Amino acid sequence: KAGVTQTPRYLIKTRGQQVTLSCSPISGHRSVSWYQQTPGQGLQFLFEYFSETQRNKGNFPGRFSGRQFSNSRSEMNVSTLELGDSALYLCASSLRLAEGVTINEQFFGPGTRLTVL
């Protein structure tokens, strides 16, 4: 079974531009979460989706948005890029069968490394 895939793997943008990152979860996984990883702030939760609904959102400005499609693939978008948005963006998927079901292991993708110049 293929793992979590993220595209693109590397991206270079300039300030003010916008960017869209894509995440394809493991087949059958319906829950997708996004994290930002930087040397200064560490791993920070961005948002999570389940069955096309955003369940939680982290403490990030409105420039960060996301969505999930009916096939569970997810995208996140960052508008008006700032230098501080340079980071590794990680996506994780889990097999959440239903509401309140036992803990599901999260599987992480390789990440998209975004550099903002």
Add this chain to the structure above:
Amino acid sequence: AQTVTQSQPEMSVQEAETVTLSCTYDTSENNYYLFWYKQPPSRQMILVIRQEAYKQQNATENRFSVNFQKAAKSFSLKISDSQLGDTAMYFCAFMKPPLLNTDKLIFGTGTRLQVFP
């Protein structure tokens, strides 16, 4: 709000020796999950071990074991018979109970482990 603290930014150990990584956390929840994730250089994050707070028995996975002290809110990882492939960044993470319907992980700042031959 939950917080996770890893007080050891870096550690080193000789091959075949044992090393313990520390983690403390703060929460008002009674039931929750704790994890150790491993992130090798330029490779993706993988789950090492997990512990359910309602279980008194410490989790073990081959050479990896935890010392879970619920009252002290401590969750340390012991790696026995260290191998060169254990060289990685190790993150301690907290998750609220599944009945709250979230897969959100709260990560510590990480401990960089170097295994020397």
